[in-house]
Amino acid sequence: MRRTNLLFAFLFVIFASLITFNCTGGKKVMQIQPAKYSIVPKPQKLLEEPGQFVFNERTSLAFDKQLPKVGYVVDFIRDHFGLPMNFSFPKATQADSNVIVLKIDPSIKGPDGAYRLNISPQKIEINAPNARGLFYGIQTIRQLLPAAIESRDTVVGQEWTIPCAKIEDAPRFSYRGLHLDVGRHFFPVKFIKKYIDLIAFNKMDYFHWHLTEDQGWRIEIKKYPKLTQIGAWRKETQVGRGGRKPYIFDGERYGGYYTQDQIREIVDYAQKRFVTIIPEIEMPGHSLAALASYPWLGCTGGPYHVATKWGIYRAVYCPGKESTFKFLEDVLSEVIDLFPGKYIHIGGDECLKDSWKTCPYCQARIKKEGLKDEHELQSYFIRRIEKFLLSKGRYIIGWDEILEGGLAPQATVMSWRGEDGGIAAAKMHHDVIMTPTSFCYFDYYQADSAMQPLAIGGFLPMKKVYSYDPVPKELAPDEQKYILGAQGNVWTEYLLNSKYVEYMAFPRACALAEVVWTQKENKDWQDFLSRMQGIYKHLEAMNVNFFRGNVGDLIR
Ligand code: ACM
Numbered sequence: 001m002r003r004t005n006l007l008f009a010f011l012f013v014i015f016a017s018l019i020t021f022n023c024t025g026g027k028k029v030m031q032i033q034p035a036k037y038s039i040v041p042k043p044q045k046l047l048e049e050p051g052q053f054v055f056n057e058r059t060s061l062a063f064d065k066q067l068p069k070v071g072y073v074v075d076f077i078r079d080h081f082g083l084p085m086n087f088s089f090p091k092a093t094q095a096d097s098n099v100i101v102l103k104i105d106p107s108i109k110g111p112d113g114a115y116r117l118n119i120s121p122q123k124i125e126i127n128a129p130n131a132r133g134l135f136y137g138i139q140t141i142r143q144l145l146p147a148a149i150e151s152r153d154t155v156v157g158q159e160w161t162i163p164c165a166k167i168e169d170a171p172r173f174s175y176r177g178l179h180l181d182v183g184r185h186f187f188p189v190k191f192i193k194k195y196i197d198l199i200a201f202n203k204m205d206y207f208h209w210h211l212t213e214d215q216g217w218r219i220e221i222k223k224y225p226k227l228t229q230i231g232a233w234r235k236e237t238q239v240g241r242g243g244r245k246p247y248i249f250d251g252e253r254y255g256g257y258y259t260q261d262q263i264r265e266i267v268d269y270a271q272k273r274f275v276t277i278i279p280e281i282e283m284p285g286h287s288l289a290a291l292a293s294y295p296w297l298g299c300t301g302g303p304y305h306v307a308t309k310w311g312i313y314r315a316v317y318c319p320g321k322e323s324t325f326k327f328l329e330d331v332l333s334e335v336i337d338l339f340p341g342k343y344i345h346i347g348g349d350e351c352l353k354d355s356w357k358t359c360p361y362c363q364a365r366i367k368k369e370g371l372k373d374e375h376e377l378q379s380y381f382i383r384r385i386e387k388f389l390l391s392k393g394r395y396i397i398g399w400d401e402i403l404e405g406g407l408a409p410q411a412t413v414m415s416w417r418g419e420d421g422g423i424a425a426a427k428m429h430h431d432v433i434m435t436p437t438s439f440c441y442f443d444y445y446q447a448d449s450a451m452q453p454l455a456i457g458g459f460l461p462m463k464k465v466y467s468y469d470p471v472p473k474e475l476a477p478d479e480q481k482y483i484l485g486a487q488g489n490v491w492t493e494y495l496l497n498s499k500y501v502e503y504m505a506f507p508r509a510c511a512l513a514e515v516v517w518t519q520k521e522n523k524d525w526q527d528f529l530s531r532m533q534g535i536y537k538h539l540e541a542m543n544v545n546f547f548r549g550n551v552g553d554l555i556r
């Protein structure tokens, strides 16, 4: 008998040590408790209240049918909450139990997106000065509900509860962005919509759609059909990281593009979710796919081929020729017709200027315009495009290289090579979007590279994303207002398919969502992790292939 007890005790000790040590090397792991209010990004003010609201088949929704754009907010509730809710109109706002009431209240002040949410056992009230605020209030309720609401057919007959609270919420920054490169790899319309859904779920409001690259042109332009007949397709694709000689290729033709009808459909989809799409048409560099389609766009006249390797190329648009500007103005005119947002991103990064140095057209342009060098020629290029877009009521965004040779007068700068470009632009009173590689590049590894699928390099765990403050210390208080917000970038050289994009973007995008929404003093890493426990369940229910290896984040 004694021997059996000893054996049990021994086995218990072994078992206990196995569950308190993880397999990453015996470090202690703390259990993260799921938060009662699993809301990400964290609301500015949340007052816990006793009791709970119960959703059931008799829950009704009351709103003023006349309210502008509320239509989709209501459709969202119908589609996502899946309950056979009874939809009623103004007089039902008087109903005093088992009702969700949406109300526009112009007296609520604050940044665009502000809302107030009162959850009591009798009713849920969402008040906001506009439909965007109501939509964000709904996203908060969505996150508080069980994740099963994400799978729309399983809910009838359920009773779901959410804890009572009083919430006052509004975003810290007006620009809360996520980017996707569809040039290196192409992703179907269905996935683009899912990505937009995820942006909205995180209360982010911009989708930066990187549509043209050396390796593929992805937007149909009616006036220049070869852009998609030729430019959207590459002969083959490099396999693996490359850099080794000789390169290995897969030998398979690869490509795709979005038709203008598909783009209109996606723009409409995004608008309903209060997401603005910023299309990026790269220039003067990263333009080899365009040159392959129309070789007269380059300095030498070609021949050019859509790139099959990653990296940067010497073949770029020729700013010496008037025909280049005519082409770009035609392209941008079609882009403007498709995308109603204020901004058009014109790239501007990583433009090698070698061909300009030997091109007679480019040298003649430098002379005629009294430019000092090729950097000023790039600046001339960008300013000229800006002037055209301003004449159409649109504003340019460019990567921070557009500072070189002189910044275009109204340009917004996307600071990616660190924060210096953003700091310089803000000091010049230009708007800035922060997206430094060290905090915002979701193509970087998020865990030990030896254990991860191939990525571009770097190391950016979620905790580091979370630690980011987009306002640099170097800026004086009156300069800080030029920082509009921040963005996560998802370059896809190594992201071969949608599942891989999800893996790299999430949950790091959730951490960035909190960086751009929540006031700095309200951020708390441990608290974020406990709120993420509920969010992970929602992501799972949405079939998002997010990175689950944040065990490292649990180690104290
Ligand atoms: C960039 O990452 N080349 C903007």
Ligand code: ZN
Residues within 6 Å of the ligand: 298, 299, 317, 318, 319, 320, 321, 355, 356, 359, 360, 361, 362
């Ligand atoms: Zn030239």
